[in-house]
Amino acid sequence: MSMMTPNLWLYRSLSRFRWLWGYKSKIMVVAFVGIHVPLLTLLVSFLVSSTFPMGLTVRVLIIGLCATLAGTICTLYALRDLLAPVVLTAKSLRDYANLRALPNLPTEFSDEVGLLMSNTSRTIQQLDQVIHYMASYDDLTGLPNQTLLSSRLQQRLSHAQQKHQFFAVSSFAIGNLDAVYSAFGKESSESFVRAVAQRLSLQFHESVLFSYLGGGLFTAVQTHSEESTNRAVLAQTILEALQEPFMLDEQEIYAVVNIGTSVYPYDSTEINQLLQHANAALNQAKQLGRNTHQFFASEMNVKLQERLSLENELRCALARNELQLHYQPRVETQSGRIVAVEALLRWHSPTRGWVSPGTFIPIAEDSGLILSLGTWILKTACRQNRLWQEAGLPPIRMAVNLSVHQLRQDNFGALVGDILAETQLDAASLELEVTESLMMDNMQQSIDTLQALGDRGITLALDDFGTGYSSLSYLRRFPIDTLKIDQSFVQNVLSDVGDAAITKTIIALAQNLQLNITAEGVETQEQFEFIKSQGCDEVQGFYFSRPILADHLTDLLQNGANLSKQSAPMS
Structure with missing residues (x-):
């Protein structure tokens, strides 16, 4: 132990006595013993060695004891008061730990105990500031978080009510944050968010209250003193500030931003509703495209409530057996034989009737329900194909569409393997369909997952194919077997020279890459004849059959129907 380090042996020794539970009692005992032992020893020694009569000896002894006791009491009282700074410091620490009460300790003393009090007071206040900052500000950007935003919005609301002012609440999101994360990684995506926050803070200084809520979502609040003020100026300035690129890993990256705005007091006089309305306007802006701004309108609230209602019903639809799969045949162009079917999800609600997939699939994607739905679709489709095989029907491929959320799952390959094992379906009888945009969302992970499949x-x-990136460099990297021509090209091959040329080019490209080629959306015999003449391998569309129930498709497979010359009715 260093010579400068205080020795605690006496403190430890006294702490073993339970009746000495307090630090003050330990000091009192030491003081009492320290005063009495020397004095009494001296007094007794003097009396024993003297020749005084016994009565005088006893009287002197009593007087000495009383004097010693009185002196001890005064000493103990003085020590108690001298220990008050230590006791007060300990109490301040307990009060802060239990009640978050800041200390009020004197700081004008310069001795050891005075320094203890002043340092304790300063340390607790600094600690409280750190705790308050951590609880109120976002670690990544340094901007106010949700908690501080609500508090400051309430202050703005009170001030606006008193001064009859107006203020705009804008929610805006970095739309390409996931793409940056996929391309550059977590650290770079965080640097991207931090750079956006710094640029906005420098641009607006303190005139706008910014906050960061996580996931690339920001909120901005600006007060207007006059009703005639252009309430769109905040959103316009934000979009202009983010037009310039950001440098990320020595590459220029542009921020894709959508903004939704609500205005006090027109849209609401309550903080939570203003924020909700701004988010609703943000969702509407996202549907308009990149770098767009939208003000809240009451119709959005109606749509939002309808969307939430539909989401709640969709959560129960699977358990209530309201969902079913329809199957659309895919036909070989040369023989007219059914070689594959595409499983398509349908929802028949007891209150809404048939709900369009274009309505409920995006809701499933946004809410995360697509994972459970996707697993159910995959398992049901594989089981149905196995049933057809066990019935001795001609072997066909079962095509199932994948969601970006499914492809992001770390265990998706193992999940598909488990489903194939459970349904006893051979892997060659399953076809999984992905879109170009899905592949580009996280390209390397998508490639790795598809390669494993x-x-x-x-x-x-x-x-x-043809509606997304359609890059040959990307196509060369994708581990795919089949290209599907989008129906938007097929439908106009006879009337639009451009679509016809694109269709021919895609077919030729697939042939050169030795890929199977399928045309979607074939609705007329003329379209079929054109596609067939170009060497397309398979076709799919209403000309042959609408999506039908498994029982109806079973009849087609059992009858060995040649669909190139007939159309099957929808179930």
Whole structure:
């Protein structure tokens, strides 16, 4: 132990006595013993060695004891008061730990105990500031978080009510944050968010209250003193400030931003509703495209409530057996034989009737329900194909569309393997369809996942080809077996020279890459004849059959129907 380090042996020794529970009692005992032992020893020694009569000796002894006791009491009282700073410091620490009460200790003394009090007071106040900052500000951006935003919005609301002012609440999101994360990683995506926050803070200084809520979502609040003020100026300035690129890993990255705005007091006089309305306007702006701004309108609230209601019903639809799969045949162009079917999800609500997939699929995507729905679709489709095989029907591929959320799952390959094992379906009888935009969302992870699926023997198809990136460099990297021409080109091949040329080019490209090629959306015989003449392998569309129930498709397979010359009715 260092010579400068105080020795605690006496403190430890006294602490073993339970009746000495307080630090003050330990000091009193030491003081009492320290005063009495020397004095009494001296007094007794003097009396024993003297020749005084016994009565005088006893009297002197009593007087000495009383004097010693009186002196001890005064000493103990003085020590108690001298220990008050230590006791007060300990109490301040307990009060802060239990009640978050800041200390009020004197700081004008310069001795050891005075320094203890002043340092304790300063340390607790600094600690409280750190705790308050951590509880009120976002670690990544340094901007106010949700808690502080609500508090300051309430202050703005009170001030606006007193001064009859107006203020705009804008929610805006970085739309390409996931793409940056996929391309550059977590650290770079965080640097991207931090750079956006810094640029906005420098641009607006303290005139606008910014906050960061996580996930690339920001909120901005600006007060207007006059009703005639252009309430769109905040959103316009934000969009202009973020037009310039950001440098990320020595590359220029542009922020894709959508903004939704609500205005006090027009849209609401309550903080939570203003924030909700701004988010509703943000969702509407996202549907308008990149770098757009939208003000809240009451119709949005109606749509939002309808969307939430639909989401709640969709959560129960699977358990209530309201969901079913319809199957659309895919026909070989040369023979007219059904070689594959595409499983398509349908929802028949007892209150709404048939709900369009274009309505409920995006809701499932946004809410995360697509994961459970996707698993159910995959398992149901594989089980149905196995039933057809066990019935001795001609072997066909079962095509199932994948969601971006499914492809992001770390265990998706194992999940598909488990489903194939459970349904006893051969991997070659399953085809999984992905879109170009889905592949681009996290390209390397998507490639790795699809490669693992392909290694199992599963057929992989690139759906809606021609509507996304359609880059040959990307196509060369994708581990796919089939290209599907989007129906938007097929429908106009006879009337639009451009669509006809694109269709021919895609078919030729697939042939050169030795890929299977499928045309979607074939509705007339003329379209079919054109597609067939170009060497397309398979076709799919209403000309042959609408999506139908499994029982109806079973009849087609049992009858061995040649669909190139007939159309099957919808179930």
